[in-house]
Amino acid sequence: MIITYQYKLRPNKVQVAKMQAWLELLRRHYNYCLGQRFDWWEHNRCDVNACPLTCSVTPLADRPNYYSQQNQLLETKALFPEYKNIHSQVLQNCVKRVDLAFSRFVNPDATGKRFGKPRFKGRGRYRSFTFTQIKADCIDGNKIKLPKIGEVKFIYHRQIPTGFACKTATISLKADGWYIALVLEDKSVPVFTPDESPNEENTIGIDLGLIDFLVDDSGNSEPIPQHYRKAEKKLAKLQKKLSSKKRGSKRRANAVQKVAKHHKKVGDKRKHFHHSVANKLVRKAKFIGCENLNIKGLAKSRLAKSVNDAGWASFISILKLKAANAGGLVIEVDPRGTSQHCSNCNAKVAKTLADRWHSCSCGLELSRDHNSAILIKKRAIAEGHPVIGSKPNAQSRETEKPPLYRLRYLVGSMSRIEKVFRVDEYDQQVG
Numbered sequence: 248m249i250i251t252y253q254y255k256l257r258p259n260k261v262q263v264a265k266m267q268a269w270l271e272l273l274r275r276h277y278n279y280c281l282g283q284r285f286d287w288w289e290h291n292r293c294d295v296n297a298c299p300l301t302c303s304v305t306p307l308a309d310r311p312n313y314y315s316q317q318n319q320l321l322e323t324k325a326l327f328p329e330y331k332n333i334h335s336q337v338l339q340n341c342v343k344r345v346d347l348a349f350s351r352f353v354n355p356d357a358t359g360k361r362f363g364k365p366r367f368k369g370r371g372r373y374r375s376f377t378f379t380q381i382k383a384d385c386i387d388g389n390k391i392k393l394p395k396i397g398e399v400k401f402i403y404h405r406q407i408p409t410g411f412a413c414k415t416a417t418i419s420l421k422a423d424g425w426y427i428a429l430v431l432e433d434k435s436v437p438v439f440t441p442d443e444s445p446n447e448e449n450t451i452g453i454d455l456g457l458i459d460f461l462v463d464d465s466g467n468s469e470p471i472p473q474h475y476r477k478a479e480k481k482l483a484k485l486q487k488k489l490s491s492k493k494r495g496s497k498r499r500a501n502a503v504q505k506v507a508k509h510h511k512k513v514g515d516k517r518k519h520f521h522h523s524v525a526n527k528l529v530r531k532a533k534f535i536g537c538e539n540l541n542i543k544g545l546a547k548s549r550l551a552k553s554v555n556d557a558g559w560a561s562f563i564s565i566l567k568l569k570a571a572n573a574g575g576l577v578i579e580v581d582p583r584g585t586s587q588h589c590s591n592c593n594a595k596v597a598k599t600l601a602d603r604w605h606s607c608s609c610g611l612e613l614s615r616d617h618n619s620a621i622l623i624k625k626r627a628i629a630e631g632h633p634v635i636g637s638k639p640n641a642q643s644r645e646t647e648k649p650p651l652y653r654l655r656y657l658v659g660s661m662s663r664i665e666k667v668f669r670v671d672e673y674d675q676q677v678g
């Protein structure tokens with residue numbers, strides 16, 4: 248079992264200076280590695296069906312990858328001795344981050360989606376570094392021993408559970424100070440899996456909404472706190488103050504800090520709310536059915552501010568984790584028609600967004616969200632849960648043809664003759 252605990256650090260001035268220097272150096276190195284990747288791409292790319300007028304005709308250079316960039320660290324240390332002060336694992340992790348960001352951009356994941364283009368990080372935008380290994384006995388009272396930084400004071404507000412050992416430590420600079428996130432692992436704790444199928448008793452259906460945060464299938468609702476909406480006034484004030492400050496001045500930097508702190512406070516409150524609601528649900532039932540919403544799409548609509556303020560996506564990920572730790576499961580069901588159909592007779596009862604009451608010809612009278620929650624529960628029970636260990640999509644993934652952009656990338660990495668060959672092959676495949 249793997250868990251993460253976060254603590255607030257109380258570093259002294261020397262340690263703060265050191266960590267800030269590390270972050271700046273790491274930022275530069277991150278940008279350098281990323282630049283190398285883009286550079287290679289720019290000089291070796293070629294469209295599937297076009298003469299490479301845009302690229303050089305020199306032979307293909309070696310493509311930078313994680314290992315080559317990691318090997319270059321030696322060179323970097325020789326050229327810029329200040330990098331020798333940084334712990335080697337932290338530096339390697341910086342290269343790893345470039346590798347991850349770039350491979351997510353280039354290679355589609357299991358569902359065929361790719362991430363956005365990684366960006367160069369401006370001053371102050373590189374805010375965390377990771378020790379990929381840390382000693383199990385690094386904590387001594389209210390101090391934590393970090394390699395090359397020394398003993399740093401921290402607020403040990405929560406004991407590390409017995410049996411768990413520290414695996415990695417990530418130190419991050421947030422708006423209100425430095426934090427450390429410890430990843431803890433206990434191999435003796437087995438992964439809990441639900442030993443039964445969802446049924447009427449052990450399942451709960453929830454309907455996420457913007458009027459109530461959620462309504463469950465027995466009609467209980469959780470009011471929406473609207474943290475951001477409540478904080479907007481103060482935020483506007485702070486931002487107005489910020490806008491009157493001269494660029495580059497110390498006062499402006501302070502005002503920026505105040506705005507950032509305020510944002511963090513709002514985020515923290517929301518997170519706390521999500522955790523407490525998820526806890527309540529997990530105690531109620533083993534299986535939790537919810538809608539598989541297109542949150543990204545909704546966040547682009549007119550409801551964007553309310554949708555983002557509710558933070559459904561982060562709530563669902565918290566809920567999934569909590570359910571898994573309790574040996575339960577979150578079942579995401581098809582959201583189509585959950586608000587339009589009757590939970591009793593399945594007849595279609597058309598409603599607009601403004602209609603908050605569901606009244607059906609079969610005699611069912613209840614609030615719209617309550618009706619949806621019952622339907623979601625029914626769908627979750629019908630869907631059941633797949634046999635643990637089997638991956639439903641594994642087979643369909645293998646038989647899928649490579650998408651065109653993937654092939655284009657492959658083509659880009661081969662020599663000229665092979666390129667032509669590949670293109671013909673692809674034409675044959677497509678027919």
Ligand SMILES: [Zn+2]
Nearest residue numbers: 589592607609
């Ligand atoms: Zn009905």
